[in-house]
Amino acid sequence: MNEAYHASLKVITTLESHGYQAYWVGGCVRDRLLGKEPVDYDVTTDAHPETVQRLFSKTVPTGLQHGTVAVIQDGQMTEVTTFRQETGFTDHRRPRQVTFVKDLSADLSRRDFTINAMAQDRYGNLYDPFKGAEDLKRKVIRAVGKADMRFQEDALRMVRALRFMAQLSFQLDAETEEALLRQKKLMRYLAVERVTMEFHKLWKTRQPSQALELLWRKDLFSDLPPFHRWNPSTLDPSSFTRLDDIKDPQICWALLLYLYGARGPDITDRLHSLRLSSKEVAFIRKIYQLALGWHLTESDEKDGKRLLLSEGLDVLSKSLITASRMYGWEKGNVQTLQQALKRWYREMPVHGPEDLQLNGQILLESVGRKPGPWIGQVIQVLLEKVALGEISNQRELLIQEGCRLVQDS
Ligand code: ATP
Ligand code: MG
Numbered sequence: 001m002n003e004a005y006h007a008s009l010k011v012i013t014t015l016e017s018h019g020y021q022a023y024w025v026g027g028c029v030r031d032r033l034l035g036k037e038p039v040d041y042d043v044t045t046d047a048h049p050e051t052v053q054r055l056f057s058k059t060v061p062t063g064l065q066h067g068t069v070a071v072i073q074d075g076q077m078t079e080v081t082t083f084r085q086e087t088g089f090t091d092h093r094r095p096r097q098v099t100f101v102k103d104l105s106a107d108l109s110r111r112d113f114t115i116n117a118m119a120q121d122r123y124g125n126l127y128d129p130f131k132g133a134e135d136l137k138r139k140v141i142r143a144v145g146k147a148d149m150r151f152q153e154d155a156l157r158m159v160r161a162l163r164f165m166a167q168l169s170f171q172l173d174a175e176t177e178e179a180l181l182r183q184k185k186l187m188r189y190l191a192v193e194r195v196t197m198e199f200h201k202l203w204k205t206r207q208p209s210q211a212l213e214l215l216w217r218k219d220l221f222s223d224l225p226p227f228h229r230w231n232p233s234t235l236d237p238s239s240f241t242r243l244d245d246i247k248d249p250q251i252c253w254a255l256l257l258y259l260y261g262a263r264g265p266d267i268t269d270r271l272h273s274l275r276l277s278s279k280e281v282a283f284i285r286k287i288y289q290l291a292l293g294w295h296l297t298e299s300d301e302k303d304g305k306r307l308l309l310s311e312g313l314d315v316l317s318k319s320l321i322t323a324s325r326m327y328g329w330e331k332g333n334v335q336t337l338q339q340a341l342k343r344w345y346r347e348m349p350v351h352g353p354e355d356l357q358l359n360g361q362i363l364l365e366s367v368g369r370k371p372g373p374w375i376g377q378v379i380q381v382l383l384e385k386v387a388l389g390e391i392s393n394q395r396e397l398l399i400q401e402g403c404r405l406v407q408d409s
Helices: 003-017 027-033 049-055 104-109 132-138 147-153 156-168 174-189 192-203 208-217 237-243 249-259 266-273 278-292 301-311 313-327 331-347 360-367 374-387 395-408
Strands: 022-025 043-045 059-063 068-073 076-082 084-089 095-100
Touching: 003 022, 003 043, 003 049, 003 068, 003 076, 022 027, 022 104, 027 132, 049 059, 049 068, 049 076, 059 076, 084 104, 084 147, 147 156, 147 174, 156 174, 156 192, 156 208, 192 208, 192 249, 208 237, 237 249, 237 313, 249 266, 249 278, 249 313, 266 278, 278 301, 278 313, 301 313, 301 331, 301 374, 313 331, 360 374, 360 395, 374 395
Parallel strands: 043 076
Antiparallel strands: 022 043, 059 068, 068 076, 084 095
């Protein structure tokens, strides 16, 4: 068991020693029953959020109005949520009202799927009123209670159902799937940010294609923001398997855009419509563009190093993987080229202007010319020469070469 587990155990023990109930709940119980190491260990308790804040010296109110407080101990964060019931779902998104309750099973009944609605105490007793453990064995995602109603309350649960399917390699329970198809139009009410967040988790699963194929086959994309506006001209759903075993959200977004037929300015618009940050948009667009026009081979060392200098290793490696999936290249060739990129990068004495033994100021003083755009241009040429091993990274040599370049220009 890891540190996160021990931190959460301490939280449970402290709460119990003050007379409160406390259990592990949700994803961590599910993952442990599956024999997987949980990502995080969430705790649920009948203690009110203010009590949790009082009992622990370091807390962060991550979602106080919903009853969630993060407890920090030994550098580990444990999310502690007060038993609650949710009512007043009016916009198919979020509950209008959250009521704290004293009963664990009431809290479990507000959770989305039976496999996520289990709790466990520190003595190993499992609380599983909706037979989640049985569904884990049957490998099905089944809604807690009436699936139609649960999807009407919060339409994101439909997206989550598909995400968990891919994450666990499970099937949708037949009734849950029928309800999903009946309620799919409600996905239109969803805030894009929440959809994008679920996709972010989907991209980290082994087989996002499981979810994507169902989304496509059952025409769910046409109700799912922002995809409902994307309108692909032609798309072969079997091509979704190209996204499997990548587990990198940036590459997956770039590939999905490609499969959706986005080209040119469409790419930026679509990335923005996913509400990704501007930094993320710029990075993914770069990956996409480089991948689309990829022509580098192992013999193109100079071009490769130039590109590494301007784009960096991360962008270039990710573009290569993207290109290999776009065009269906052989794995072996891609690996060789990937290794070449890493080798070239290691060999380069400089990776950016900050590594150069000369800066604009020194160059300016040495040349004795009026400042202007020439400074940046000369630094760039010198940087490239050093990166390619044509001249060594020594200040005197760089000044000499810089003066020569200025005279020639
Ligand atoms: P993962 O390990 O992939 O994070 P998880 O089960 O922890 O999976 P989270 O999204 O972190 O999933 O949510 C934590 C728990 O909160 C879930 O297990 C579930 O019980 C509950 N939950 C989360 N979102 C919803 C929702 N929209 N409707 C109902 N219950 C939800
Ligand atoms: Mg979680």
